[in-house]
Structures are given as C-alpha cells and as structure tokens.
Amino acid sequence: MAIFAEDVTIDYPIYGGSHRSLRQTLFARTGGLIRQERTGRQQRTIVRALDRVSFTLQNGDRLGLIGHNGAGKSTLLKVLAGVYQPDSGAMRIEGRVSPLFNSAPGLDPDDNGYENITTCGMFLGMSRQEIKRKLPDIIAFCELGEYLDLPVRTYSNGMVARLAFAIATSIDPDILLLDEGLGGGDAAFAERAEARMKALLQRTRILVLASHSDALIKTMCNRAMLLEKGKLIAIGPVDEILNRYHHRLAHAQVA
C-alpha cells in the first residue's frame, strides 16, 4: 500500500459567490489564494485550495494533517478519497481507500437499522457477503437491540451516532481517511469506541487524519504535515511539526 502525490493542485471554481463577500475574503488570513479569471466575457472566481503538494506515504505511515481552517486539509483528504481529481499534478494510490468523513454515507432516517447497515455498508465498499459476515459484530457493538427493527428517525442522536460508528468501524481499510475523530455516544460507549477505533487502526495500513486537536494527532499519528493556504509547509515527525505550527501561529499574531 502506498500513496504518491506529485505537485497536486486543486482549483475550486466558486459558483454563485457575490463580489462583495469576495472582497472581504481576499484579505482574509485563512484559506487558499483567491484569484479572478476571465474567460471571454465571463468572470470566474477560483480558489487555489491545494498548490503543488508532493509527498509519499508507505505502509505503517500515520499522517496527521495540521493547519488553519481552510488550509487545505479537507481538500487533501478529498483528493485522496478520489472525490476531487487534481487539476494538475498526479495522485497515485495503491490500495483500497476508505474515507470516513461522514461516518455513515447513505444513512436514511426512514429505513430501519438493519436496512441502513446494508445500504451504508455497500457505500463503504463492502459486498453483501462481507456485510452479512460483519452483521453480528455490528449488532453486538452498537447495543441497539430491538431498536434495529425501528426506523432510524425514532433513534436519539446518541443512538444514531452509535449505529453509524459501528458500521463505519467495521470496514477493513488499506488506507483510512479521517476528518477529525469519529465520536458519539455516552461516556461508557466512548471507552468501548476507543478500543474499537484502536482495533480498526491496527487493521489499517496507512492512516491520514485531519485534526485541530494536538492530542488526537499525537496519539494517532507518527508523522505530520503542516499546510498553509494550500501549500505544504513541512512534513516530518509529529512533535517537530506541531511546534512549528504553534510557532508560526504566535508569530502571525504578533505581526
């Protein structure tokens, strides 16, 4: 399993953005570089969300993405997930990628728990057999019992989170992408969730996690990448990169 990113660049065309709000964002400190582009009579606003980002990840790499809001962390995750294709540069990925951004894709409140396990499982890339095999484990972990026969809209928020978490963490990913940690449920559940998360990470060959939490990055990652306005500033050991990030933050505040 490996990821090779070479000069990956992503331009976001902005549709329906007003010019007034643009003027404000032009002077913002966060976010990628915004530019206006004219094609014929049309004026388009384009945000460079990622600017020539290159890196390589191998088996065993657990990369934490660090940076401001809008630095490009989520965009990079989406490129890795294949949601966005780079405008220039190349992204080569060997292995099965499992993005867990929204922990239960395709979850429908009108369907019951069992139906949702199947639908979400399919969208997470599981075959019917795989889902059938994992069903007892998912049922046991979410502890929803007979509620699984009821429509998900009758669940409390915590119960939905449990179900979503149980489904999402049942996958066997080569490459796992996380946007902040997966959470939900009460204190007792949180403990079991942590153990289950650990087991999932053990099955994972490569992890890429975007987070604003130093603690989360420190516990889950062995490498870190600092992004700023879509540019890769540094990649290296977690502590070193976090220090750099906080140093830059302090510096920017003084200036």
Add this chain to the structure above:
Amino acid sequence: MKPDYAMARADIIHGILAFRIWTRLGWQEVKRRYRRTVFGPFWATLSIAMFIGGMVFIWAPLFKADVSSYLPWLSAGLVVWSFATTMITEGCGTYTAAVGLITQLNFPYTVLNFMVVWRNIIVFLHNVLIVVVVVIALHVPVSWETLLLIPGMMIVAVNGVWMTVLFGMASARFRDIPPLVGNLIQVLMFVTPIFWLATQLGGESQPIVRYNFMYHLVQVMRAPMLGTAPSQLTYAITLAGAVIGWLVTFDIYARFRRRIAFWL
C-alpha cells in the same frame, strides 16, 4: 475541458456492475416513499386512474371520439407519459440530491442514474395495471404485437439513462434547469398527442407529430399496449435518439464528470 473517455467508460461499466446497489436503492426509495400509507405505490396509479376517469367524459365528446377507443388511447398514453417525464424531472435532481455521497465518496455516479430509471420502471409496472384493466374491460385486442412493449420499455429506459445523466449534470451546474425542464414538459404534454388523437391532425405526416421526439418515445410503448406495432419511423427516431443522446452525453460526461463534485 479535456475529455477523459476512459474515466467515463469505467464509470458506466462499474455503474452497471454495481446493479446490486442501484436495484436496492431503487426499491428502498419506492418503499420509503409510501411507507405508512394504505395504498403504497398504488397512490400514483390511483391518481392517474382518477384523472383518466374524470377526463374521459369531457375529452371523448370534445375530440368527437368513441369512448371505447379513446379510453385505451388516453390511459396507455398517460401512463407512458408519466413514466418518461417523471424519469426526466427526477433525473434533474440525480446529482443534487446525492450531495452527501458525491462529496464524500468516490463511486460511479451512474449508479445514481440507473437507480432513478430503475425506480421509475418499478412505478410504471404499478401504473400499467390501469391499462390492463382498460384493455380487459373494453376488449382491446391483445396480439403478438403487445409483446413489443418489452423492447419498447427498454428503448425508453436507455433514453432515460442518458437524459438523467445530461439533465442531472446541467441541473447541478445551472440551478435554473429543473424549473425550466418542468415547464417545458408541461407544454409538451399538450403539444404531444396524449389527450388528442394523432390521427386528428393527420397522423405521423404532420410535422408536430412527426418531429416530436416525445411522441415517438410515448408511441414506442403505447402502440404495443393497444395491440399494434409502432411504425418504423418511431423505431428509427427513438433508436437514433438513444444513440445520438448517448454519444453527446458520453462526451459531456467525459469532460465534466470530475466537475460535478465542485458544482454541488
């Protein structure tokens, strides 16, 4: 934008191969829509039936037609019309309705198009009951030509898939498209011989009938239901529509598929 034909082809092939997903999603959606109702999916059927029942007594004399020949024409036409146009209007929302999936996952988007078409085939199979009842009640001849309904439905479905891809993309990019399509379809319903008989305006030689793609799309399924074979012209136009529609859509899909995630 540079077209990526390999990607478009892979998307369509993987989309077809993922039939377990789209057949399931289509069913779930039908079930979901009518949960907690008594008649379930037959509500759509009932509403068409009531509409026909109410209107036949006004229009049959108005068009100086005999109820026993007008009623089968009207019911078969309306059932097919509703199949084809619901597919188109729902097709406009194919991608916008799936924001959650498209912005989170990498999967063949055509799964969504197949799902929309499949779901509408299921609904059509409910609605076709109206025609069955009318055909039996009025002794409309059932012949070998009736079996042409099956290839006819396949032709409409194949046309339906490219339409949902094309209109789905256009609607994701330009949010004016869905209301525009909705309006156009309403106008087309009166221009197309559904309520009035094609023969009254000189049949297929009349330009408004002859060059009306929607007429042929309806006719390729309506004629078999009335026990007759569609004309060669109808087959030529609907098949040409499928081929040309797919070629154009394929090219546009190859160019802009990667943009869809940004449009949402």
